[in-house]
Amino acid sequence: xxxxxxxxxxxxxxxxxxxRIEDLVKDYDxxxxxxxxxxxxxxxxxxxxxxxSGCGKSTLLRMxxxxxxPTSGRIVLAGRDLASLPPYERPMNMMFQSYALFPHLSxxxxxxxxxxxxxxxxxxxxxxxxxxxxxxxxxxxxARKPHQLSGGQQQxxxxxxSLARQPxxxxxxxxxxxxxxxxxxxxxxxLVNIIEQVGVxxxxxxxxxxxxxxMATRIAVMSEGRFLQVGAPGDIYETPATRFVADFIGNVNxxxxxxxxxxxxxxxxxxVDCSHYVGHGITGTEGMKVSVALRPEKISLSRDMPKDTxxxxxxxxxxxxxxxxxxxxxxxxHLALASGARLKVTEANSQRHRDGAHTWGDEVWxxxxxxxxxxxxx
Amino acid sequence: MxxxxxxxxGLFTGRVAVIAVPFLFLLLFFLFPFFIVGKISVSxxxxxxxxxxxxxxxxxxxxxLKFSNYVFITQDALYFKTYLASLQYAGASTALCLFIxxxxxxxxxxxxATWQPALLMLVMLPFWTSFLLRVYAWRGLLxxxxxxxxxxxxxxxxxxxxxxxxxxxxxxxxxxxxxxVLGMTYTYLPFMILPLYANLAKMDLRLLEAAADLGxxxxxxxxxxxVPLSKAGIIAGSMLVFIPCVGEFxxxxxxxxxxxxxxxxxxxxxxxSNNDWPMASAVAVVMVLLVIVPLAIFNKYQAEAQERx
Amino acid sequence: xxAGSNPWFGRGWLAAGFVFLYLPIxxxxxxSFNDSPLPNVWRGFTLRWYTQLASDQExxxxxxxxxxxxxxxxxxxxxxxxxxxxxxxxxxxxxxxTLFSGMVNAPLVMPEVVVGLSLLLMLVSMQRxxxxxxxxxxxxxxGHVLLGMAYAAVVVQSRLQDLNPQLEEAxxxxxxxxxxxxxxxxLPMISQSLLSAWLLTFTISLDDVVLSAFLSGPxxxxxxxxxxxxxxxxxxxxxxxxxxxxVAVVAVGVFAASYYIAHKERRRARxxxxxxx
Numbered sequence: 001x002x003x004x005x006x007x008x009x010x011x012x013x014x015x016x017x018x019x020r021i022e023d024l025v026k027d028y029d030x031x032x033x034x035x036x037x038x039x040x041x042x043x044x045x046x047x048x049x050x051x052x053s054g055c056g057k058s059t060l061l062r063m064x065x066x067x068x069x070p071t072s073g074r075i076v077l078a079g080r081d082l083a084s085l086p087p088y089e090r091p092m093n094m095m096f097q098s099y100a101l102f103p104h105l106s107x108x109x110x111x112x113x114x115x116x117x118x119x120x121x122x123x124x125x126x127x128x129x130x131x132x133x134x135x136x137x138x139x140x141x142x143a144r145k146p147h148q149l150s151g152g153q154q155q156x157x158x159x160x161x162s163l164a165r166q167p168x169x170x171x172x173x174x175x176x177x178x179x180x181x182x183x184x185x186x187x188x189x190x191l192v193n194i195i196e197q198v199g200v201x202x203x204x205x206x207x208x209x210x211x212x213x214x215m216a217t218r219i220a221v222m223s224e225g226r227f228l229q230v231g232a233p234g235d236i237y238e239t240p241a242t243r244f245v246a247d248f249i250g251n252v253n254x255x256x257x258x259x260x261x262x263x264x265x266x267x268x269x270x271x272v273d274c275s276h277y278v279g280h281g282i283t284g285t286e287g288m289k290v291s292v293a294l295r296p297e298k299i300s301l302s303r304d305m306p307k308d309t310x311x312x313x314x315x316x317x318x319x320x321x322x323x324x325x326x327x328x329x330x331x332x333x334h335l336a337l338a339s340g341a342r343l344k345v346t347e348a349n350s351q352r353h354r355d356g357a358h359t360w361g362d363e364v365w366x367x368x369x370x371x372x373x374x375x376x377x378x
Numbered sequence: 379m380x381x382x383x384x385x386x387x388g389l390f391t392g393r394v395a396v397i398a399v400p401f402l403f404l405l406l407f408f409l410f411p412f413f414i415v416g417k418i419s420v421s422x423x424x425x426x427x428x429x430x431x432x433x434x435x436x437x438x439x440x441x442x443l444k445f446s447n448y449v450f451i452t453q454d455a456l457y458f459k460t461y462l463a464s465l466q467y468a469g470a471s472t473a474l475c476l477f478i479x480x481x482x483x484x485x486x487x488x489x490x491a492t493w494q495p496a497l498l499m500l501v502m503l504p505f506w507t508s509f510l511l512r513v514y515a516w517r518g519l520l521x522x523x524x525x526x527x528x529x530x531x532x533x534x535x536x537x538x539x540x541x542x543x544x545x546x547x548x549x550x551x552x553x554x555x556x557x558x559v560l561g562m563t564y565t566y567l568p569f570m571i572l573p574l575y576a577n578l579a580k581m582d583l584r585l586l587e588a589a590a591d592l593g594x595x596x597x598x599x600x601x602x603x604x605v606p607l608s609k610a611g612i613i614a615g616s617m618l619v620f621i622p623c624v625g626e627f628x629x630x631x632x633x634x635x636x637x638x639x640x641x642x643x644x645x646x647x648x649x650x651s652n653n654d655w656p657m658a659s660a661v662a663v664v665m666v667l668l669v670i671v672p673l674a675i676f677n678k679y680q681a682e683a684q685e686r687x
Numbered sequence: 688x689x690a691g692s693n694p695w696f697g698r699g700w701l702a703a704g705f706v707f708l709y710l711p712i713x714x715x716x717x718x719s720f721n722d723s724p725l726p727n728v729w730r731g732f733t734l735r736w737y738t739q740l741a742s743d744q745e746x747x748x749x750x751x752x753x754x755x756x757x758x759x760x761x762x763x764x765x766x767x768x769x770x771x772x773x774x775x776x777x778x779x780x781x782x783x784x785t786l787f788s789g790m791v792n793a794p795l796v797m798p799e800v801v802v803g804l805s806l807l808l809m810l811v812s813m814q815r816x817x818x819x820x821x822x823x824x825x826x827x828x829x830g831h832v833l834l835g836m837a838y839a840a841v842v843v844q845s846r847l848q849d850l851n852p853q854l855e856e857a858x859x860x861x862x863x864x865x866x867x868x869x870x871x872x873x874l875p876m877i878s879q880s881l882l883s884a885w886l887l888t889f890t891i892s893l894d895d896v897v898l899s900a901f902l903s904g905p906x907x908x909x910x911x912x913x914x915x916x917x918x919x920x921x922x923x924x925x926x927x928x929x930x931x932x933x934v935a936v937v938a939v940g941v942f943a944a945s946y947y948i949a950h951k952e953r954r955r956a957r958x959x960x961x962x963x964x
Contacts (some may be wrong), residue, residue, distance in 0.1 A: 062912070068858075085858070088863055088864055089862075097857070098853050102854065103876070113861050114862050117867070118831070149962050150962050153962070396774050400767050400787075401790075404771075408793070408794065415805045468829070478704065482700060495945070501708070502940070504708050506937045506941065507933050507934050510915060510918070511930040512930075513711075524714075564708075621796040625797075625798020625799070625800050642800045650900075655808065661810065662800070672796075676796055677792055677793070680792045
């Protein structure tokens with residue numbers, strides 16, 4: 001359950017914020033792309049802005065970089081108000097989705113570009129560029145031009161270039177968007193390793209939830225210019241704050257019901273097809289409408305009817321397997337329930353050649369524990 | 379930023395300079411001259427130059443506007459016929475350019491991708507050589523015993539042209555409406571081909587595949603899909619040909635004849651031969667009024683082409 | 688064309704079109720070697736028109752003037768045209784933008800007699816009021832730049848619009864101030880189109896008749912004006928010789944440039960393919 005009393009973007013505990021965003025708004029002639037965003041980011045965090053296109057995440061990132069001016073609100077980095085600073089004076093660097101490597105310059109010159117603008121002595125620049133090339137393991141490619149590199153190599157050059165100036169913060173705009181699936185998985189890990197090795201604070205923007213969950217220390221789920229929920233990946237996945245978040249991240253079964261019993265240590269929610277016994281109390285009044293979010297992997301299937309819970313016949317439902325998808329390591333089942341609603345269940349195929357594996361048309365029982373559900377009031 | 383310093387910073391920012399320099403140049407040397415032409419068109423000619431419209435006589439400011447030039451233009455049948463003829467010749471040339479140029483651009487756009495840059499270069503190459511000289515060459519080609527004249531006479535096509543009223547005597551192809559329209563079509567053909575090619579080359583061929591899949595014949599797909607999608611190119615090309623042709627001078631002078639008087643020549647003669655600057659100005663004003671609608675269409679197309687990108 | 692129609696129709700149309708386009712050029716070249724002042728009457732091969740050119744003072748002086756004017760026109764047009772292109776592409780909103788856009792595009796289509804007359808009358812009015820400018824090379828240059836600027840703006844504008852805006856943002860992000868962004872990133876990337884624009888406006892200026900006629904003064908006769916007056920009178924094939932030389936120079940230049948560009952493209956394609964392995 002979400003802790004009450006703190007703003008979504010606040011840091012846990014009393015850590016001083018490295019980056020503080022206060023009441024940030026970007027208004028385009030009445031259309032609010034970013035609508036009252038508050039956020040604190042600690043030093044060394046990798047923070048992801050997650051949302052589908054049009055939610056405002058890119059606008060927010062661009063305001064951090066300085067390419068858009070906020071309509072109102074403040075951006076403070078290490079105590080310094082960035083509002084009046086143009087992009088070339090801000091201590092942050094950005095890695096662009098299209099990499100934006102200068103095609104007329106070699107890899108070496110691309111990385112050196114930012115350093116030359118600082119007016120560093122030649123020897124120092126060379127030292128730094130070589131260090132960066134070593135970091136991304138592209139030493140042999142220093143003389144090549146961008147068009148002579150593969151997509152993955154170009155991405156590493158873009159990363160090296162954005163880290164060359166040792167920025168206080170690194171901004172990543174859909175860093176893995178241009179890569180194909182296999183490369184993406186490898187690169188995710190590599191990228192995080194490099195960022196942690198350098199120790200730079202990072203804000204990344206993505207629409208890919210897997211990317212956000214694997215790479216980030218904290219995620220903000222964004223929609224229509226607002227933050228819906230901010231937290232560690234596990235918190236957001238297992239404890240979504242709203243229906244939207246529950247549905248946005250991963251797969252989920254959402255069931256509407258009524259709060260029948262509300263006790264300090266448990267509650268019972270009645271839905272159309274089944275009833276839920278939840279092992280904790282919630283703040284609410286009996287009779288109110290709630291939703292129950294149940295992740296498919298938290299459900300197990302069996303032929304026989306499961307035993308009652310101590311509180312009664314809850315946390316189970318009967319259904320017919322209408323669809324089944326076999327993914328090798330796991331299978332996904334779609335059960336049709338009595339009311340016609342569908343229940344999605346994911347089970348690992350932990351045994352080879354299991355006798356009596358469920359298949360189309362089977363009548364099965366689905367059951368789950370009393371800690372598997374998330375009760376949502378929004 | 380404080381007031382005065384802020385204003386100065388605003389004045390000298392790059393943005394202001396980038397816009398202001400070409401803007402002022404154009405205002406001063408393109409727009410402002412049109413007003414001067416307007417003013418002179420209603421003034422009086424005095425030996426080598428024009429009398430001022432405003433003058434002070436006996437302490438009174440006198441404004442003398444002489445509208446007789448305009449009256450003359452509207453009343454004299456010759457001017458009316460010349461304007462009309464100019465529009466007609468320009469229209470005919472535009473139509474011919476479209477007729478020849480559209481298939482040309484189409485086949486260029488559908489040719490093998492490796493050939494297209496070469497084809498484009500071949501179309502541009504004549505453009506880089508003097509148009510004056512090429513028009514002059516047509517004089518040779520259409521004169522007696524010229525290659526084209528011989529070919530046309532030999533095939534008997536000159537009688538066809540005579541029947542159509544494009545030449546006044548069979549066998550004499552030069553200095554006729556035929557040679558004029560041919561010359562203008564020839565000169566402005568690349569101006570029609572290039573925008574059409576640019577437009578057609580960008581067309582998504584899968585649209586035609588979809589049409590074929592849905593049962594359309596190639597001919598039908600061409601008229602229902604390709605042509606409408608190339609509308610912007612057709613308009614651009616047509617304006618690039620029509621508007622300059624209306625006021626064209628060199629080609630009528632070299633290839634036209636006594637019966638192909640165009641308004642560009644009238645303006646030239648009024649200015650250089652008659653030395654009647656106000657008259658020439660009046661002719662120019664009416665010419666601009668004539669092309670203002672196509673001009674607006676062209677400008678709208680250019681603006682839209684920008685937005686689309 | 689789509690399957691089912693004869694590809695030879697298309698090739699035939701293209702071939703016929705090219706014949707039409709090149710016929711006058713071929714005729715010019717052929718008759719430049721004709722040993723007769725009359726066109727269309729072949730009397731034998733000669734090079735005398737070429738040798739005559741070498742001593743044709745009027746034409747040579749006019750050629751030199753035209754080259755000078757064309758050079759400065761090209762430089763001026765590219766500068767002004769690039770500024771105009773930037774203004775139109777970068778700044779989507781400013782007062783008078785529609786007027787500005789209209790004025791940049793209009794010289795492309797406006798009949799030259801109108802442009803020439805209006806510019807001349809304005810210069811005369813200026814001269815009456817302020818005492819300068821005198822008609823001559825400067826005024827011709829002015830008219831040509833006005834026309835060339837429109838062409839240059841079109842060329843540069845289309846290149847600018849194709850440019851990835853993130854490149855300039857990346858440069859700023861890495862610490863480059865706006866003028867540095869232009870100098871270090873934008874300019875190198877549009878350099879090819881600047882060259883195209885330069886060559887285009889050079890050619891247009893070299894070839895211009897009407898504007899030059901209105902704006903020239905005593906002693907500033909350009910080559911097209913000389914050719915034009917000779918053409919009206921019906922003259923000797925030395926004009927053909929000029930044409931042939933022009934065609935030869937241009938053809939060599941264009942072929943060399945195309946070959947160079949094709950060579951670069953092939954190399955680039957090879958490099959990109961190699962990168963994938």
